[in-house]
Amino acid sequence: xxxxxxxxxxxxxxxxxxxxxxxxxxxxxxxxxxxxxxxxxxxxxxxxxxxxxxxxxxxxxxxxxxxxxxxxxxxxxxxxxxxxxxxxxxxxxxxxxxxxxxxxxxxxxxxxxxxxxxxxxxxxxxxxxxxxxxxxxxxxxxxxxxxxxxxxxxxxxxxxxxxxxxxxxxxxxxxxxxxxxxxxxxxxxxxxxxxxxxxxxxxxxxxxxxxxxxxxxxxxxxxxxxxxxxxxxxxxxxxxxxxxxxxxxxxxxxxxxxxxxxxxxx
Numbered sequence: 001x002x003x004x005x006x007x008x009x010x011x012x013x014x015x016x017x018x019x020x021x022x023x024x025x026x027x028x029x030x031x032x033x034x035x036x037x038x039x040x041x042x043x044x045x046x047x048x049x050x051x052x053x054x055x056x057x058x059x060x061x062x063x064x065x066x067x068x069x070x071x072x073x074x075x076x077x078x079x080x081x082x083x084x085x086x087x088x089x090x091x092x093x094x095x096x097x098x099x100x101x102x103x104x105x106x107x108x109x110x111x112x113x114x115x116x117x118x119x120x121x122x123x124x125x126x127x128x129x130x131x132x133x134x135x136x137x138x139x140x141x142x143x144x145x146x147x148x149x150x151x152x153x154x155x156x157x158x159x160x161x162x163x164x165x166x167x168x169x170x171x172x173x174x175x176x177x178x179x180x181x182x183x184x185x186x187x188x189x190x191x192x193x194x195x196x197x198x199x200x201x202x203x204x205x206x207x208x209x210x211x212x213x214x215x216x217x218x219x220x221x222x223x224x225x226x227x228x229x230x231x232x233x234x235x236x237x238x239x240x241x242x243x244x245x246x247x248x249x250x251x252x253x254x255x256x257x258x259x260x261x262x263x264x265x266x
Contacts, residue, residue: 004081005029005081005082005169005173006029006030006081007029007030007031007032007079007080007081008021008024008029008030008031008032008080008081008082008083008084009031009032009033009034009076009077009080009082009083009084010024010031010032010033010034010084010086011034011035011070011077011083011084011085011086011087011097011101012034012035012085012086012087012088012114013033013034013035013040013041013043013044013045013067014035014044014086014087014088015047015142016086016114016140016142016144017033017035017044017084017086017087017114018033018044018045018047018048018055019048019051019055019140019142019143019144019145020084020086020114020140020144021033021045021048021065022048022055022056022061022062022065022144022145023055023140023144023145023174024064024174025056025061025062025064025065026055026056026057026061026145027173027174027175028064029064029173030064030065030066031064031065031066032065032066032067032068032073032076032077032080033045033065033066033067033068034067034068034069034070034073034074034076034077035067035069035070036069036070036071037069037071038067038068038069038072038073040069041067041068041069042067044067045062045065045067048062049062051143053143053145053146054145055143055144055145056145070097070100074100074101074104075104077101077104077105077109078104078105078106079106080105080106080109081106081109081110082109082110082111082112082166082169083101083105083109083110083111083112084111084112084113084114084138085097085098085101085111085112085113085114085115086113086114089115089116089117089118091118091122091123094113094115094118094123095123095125095126098111098113098123098124098127098131098135099126099127102127102128102131105131107130108134109134110134110135110136110162110165110166111131111134111135111136112135112136112137112138112166113135113136113137113138114137114138114139114140115137115139116139119183119184120135120136120137120153120154120155120183121155121156121157121183123135124155124157129157132155132157132158133157133158133159133162134158134159134162135155135157135158136152136153136154136155136158136162136163136166137151137152137153137154137181137183138150138151138152138153138166138170139151139152139153139181148175148176148177149176149177149179150170150174150176150177150178150179151178151179151180151181152166152167152170152178152179152180152181153180153181153182153183154180154183155183156183163180166178167180
């Protein structure tokens with residue numbers, strides 16, 4: 001299933017939120033970037049524009065991002081097909097924001113949380129059945145333009161068609177390697193980081209990329225216990241090599257897709 005995503009909203013203009021908005025803009029998708037005030041959101045976008053490596057494909061891509069505040073501009077999410085929450089990692093703050101999102105979103109809009117480990121079902125507590133059917137975890141990695149992995153974390157109440165739609169869009173338009181994870185604390189990749197750090201503790205440039213791996217995962221990573229096992233340094237090296245190759249391929253696909261769209265408009 002390939003759902004049309006014509007506009008997105010990213011709520012939270014911090015390091016991750018601003019760069020997630022940037023990557024949607026790279027794919028030609030207008031983004032509404034909101035934070036507690038308009039100034040904070042604008043400053044978040046400015047910081048993203050100054051980052052190196054550049055989160056934007058071109059010097060003008062940032063013009064697809066409009067900034068605003070939760071208090072004054074949250075009504076703008078009613079036009080959005082996908083709404084992503086990317087605020088501070090606190091359950092109470094995220095739940096309060098999701099309650100506000102529910103009062104403004106379209107009934108068919110997908111809502112995702114970029115939490116790196118808070119259980120998705122806990123975030124959805126108190127929300128309506130319709131909201132829960134369209135809600136899931138969508139965990140990007142920093143920096144989103146360059147790191148290939150995207151974890152999708154549905155709950156027992158998430159509509160499978162929504163999962164399929166996000167997976168297809170993230171793969172084809174965002175150039176992501178998508179892993180569907182179980183809704184257990186810290187999901188998949190953070191388990192790998194913790195276990196690799198505890199057991200292997202090697203040195204070398206691969207350690208910063210140990211989280212990045214392809215969509216073909218060992219069965220232990222999706223076990224019922226939710227406790228993946230990474231027992232040796234060679235395993236981590238293996239996933240790092242896969243990530244390096246996959247990331248280059250993904251960037252090439254996104255660049256080619258963007259070039260085709262620009263040529264079609266000219």
